[in-house]
Amino acid sequence: MHVIELFIRALDQFPDKPVLIGEFGTITYSQLYRMMIRNMANFSQNSIQANDRVVIYALNGPEFLAAYFALSYIGAIPVTIGPKSTIAEIQKMCASIDTYKIVVDQTGYHVLRKHLSGYSVTLITADIGTKSWGKVKPPSSAEYGQIRFTSGTTGQVKPVLLSQKNLTWRLEHPGTHCLSEDVFVCCIPFTYRIIKVLLAIGMGATIISMKTFAIKTLLAYLERYQITWLWGTPGIYQILIEGIDRIQVFRGLRGASSLGSYLSPRTQELFQNKFGCNIYQNYGLAEAMDSTEMPADQIPILGSAGKIRHGVEIDFCNIQDEQGEIFLRGPNVMMGYLYGEQISDSGIENGWLRTGDLGYIDKNGYLYITGRNKVIINVDGLKVTPYEIESVLYQLPGVSYAEVIGKTDALRGEIPVAYIKLDKHATLSKTDVKRHCMERLSLYKVPRQIEFIENITLKDNGKFNQRSYL
Template sequence: MRHIAELPQVRAVTDPHGPCIADDTQTLSNARFLARVEAAASVLHRAGVRPDDVVAVVLPNRVDLVVTLFAAWRLGAALTPVNPGLTDDDIRYQVQDSGARVVVGETDRPSVTLDVAALREQAGQVAAATSTGDLALIIYTSGTTGRPKGVLLGHDNLAAMCAMVIESLGLNETDHSLLVLPLFHVNGIVVSVLSPLLAGGQATVAGKFSASGFFDTVAAVRPTYFSAVPAIYAMLTAQPEAPGRDVSSLRVAICGAAPMPAELIARFEQRFGVPIVEGYGLSEGTCASTLNPVDGQRKPGTVGLPLPGQTVAIMNADGALTSGAEPGEVVVRGPNVMRGYLGKPEETAATVVDGWLHTGDVGHFDADGYLVLVDRIKDMIIRGGENLYPKEIENALYRHPAVHETAVVGVPDPVLGEVPVAHVVAAPRATVTAEELTAHCRAELAAFKVPSAIVFVDELPRNPVGKIDKKRLRVLATSA
């Protein structure tokens, strides 16, 4: 295969009747998938889409989104997936910022110019075209520091990233991914759709995630793996015991998007018998840069080893690479590093310097070369001149059995500048007090790292990808 856009044709020729992709309402063989992609490409072409254009798609997780993706690529266009849960104003911003020629979705949404149902119309084929710039995706960041930025990813980025994922996970034609993460995020697209299809396997696109219904879906679909975020694993672990759950098809579960406490990994693995491999990466790095080995030593509390073909290093505040033994900024180099931010040359230049992608994360390597994340640089708390990393305090709290989830943020203090405040979701059916958790922290941490307050909450605020929204938590903590 010369180009990832040729995947539907290659699969249809190789195994026309073999399973390709499914969702809650439809199942497509390789031949049917190709037919759907060709029909959608024809409709997009009639709507004016040409090489180097951008197609926006505003849809929840469903096969139609993947069909639109490959239809756009068949025409030499790029695709920008839009979170359908955004406000009308935010949707309009992404559509306009990306310069989308056509917006595919349900026509009751703002800015939608082409009803998704029209993509299934039988229409004459249109010749495949090639993009001169070969841009594949514009993925918008979650916008925690202002308006979201469009991350420019080329087909070369995707091809390199998928090859790394396939090799690291050992994917082949027997694999079947269950997609539970949103398709407007690069993890869902790369790990759960493109990689298994390129490896000759298949994918099932789950609709809205339901912790109570997840295991029924696994039993019915029989996937070999899925990729999720810590919040999903926490919800699954909190489910009541139920006899007869069949997870025997799963050989591995993947965790990304945010660091996962080792204690939560242990709880999930002990309960369900499915190993979790934790990885780490950014949209700007086309998804992943490190991963714990599937076959080999897994180290909970780390995010694994650098993926093949990438260089992951530690840089000090002076911009010099270090041995990696001491904490510093994690930087990444390789064919997976983005082309830049759309229309933001200054921010691109500040983020990718001499080929190194600056992640904004603090980390170090252990003696075996596994990456240990300390925290986000911007989340560091400076208490009376001492640097505190919330993740260290969170990890200490997770070691208490009554803590289900926790997040620590800094709040202003007139004397010390900032102090840490911990927000805690108690484990189901657990009873615990703030005084008990404070005493636990005093036994686990230096005195200056102990939270000044413990606040119990029913749930933690999250962004659309499932990461804890610490910006919003800081606002809530300050206003409390």
């Protein structure tokens, strides 16, 4: 299935139903369709054509989706990037895939025009118009669906090439987390959650989009609309635990999805106990999105990412202590990394993607993520996973949030450093934390440096921003 077919199918069934709600107002499926048509003409006039790689630089809203569908229809390849990417980052990403074409919303238009001389920068039109348009058919030969970027844990930007199948396969088995009557609120940029956005649209659901995450805005939406699902990250859920006292606003939700990074059992339990709303953790990565799901009619198992989705296969290699490196195969696995005109299948062998994540499946078929093979702290040649230390830190009463990273050390190579946010009334000292760890960890795993932080700082994708504390 092509993403345009996905959209048209929902349009036929729900033409006057809201597809997007936000500070821009309410946009129906038919209005988004008309906006797509107008942008197809707009892009064609600006020399955007089939097979072009075109960067979308836009905040959550109808402009992002209209541009995404318009580019897909004319046979161009949408390239999605973070809406807070710097000029230098945009230039680096464009260079890696040999493109100079960018479509942008009003927010960033003048900035890009000023700083990106030599690039083709086209303003996405937000005009819906009143003309009724006939139905269009998607390009029948289109295979490429989208390019998105990931740096994983290496810090090196990698362009991930996704097929149309990668983007639409979930519609064949939507699971229990997306129904046509659902109303989702998206707290993170669409570019990082595109498969969930496309699934919601394909099912005829409604998405309430936040251009930037803010507790005040979220509360207003929860009180005004009958929201059924919340899309967030572990960092966002931790902020909500600490920043919201009106617990009744979450009572009407069917659930919340945790995306992007590991959700600690403590954060999951605190959120569920405080708000009476279950958090369901999904496992996936840019190269293989949405690999697992916990049924929405089931109480989530703390620490588990759920069961492998229908059609996806999982295997483990280099098993030690009952855990191994995760390999995935299925319709969600990327086509490869796109460098210039070359597609690299690095990390894929016989269809199996080497994820770099560590984990295991219990006797009931539930997946648990225990660490990242590439995020190993090398202490005097001894290997330490941040996850193991974080799990111990969360056992200490008073610890609200914990993140462990490796820091270069002249004597030991690397040392574990723990960043900890305490509960409001906690009185823990660094000595208390170190003593707790020494009782439960080998000495080389005990954090050599402990830092208490007052606020959790997140990147635009909702993940913990380590650099802000270094």
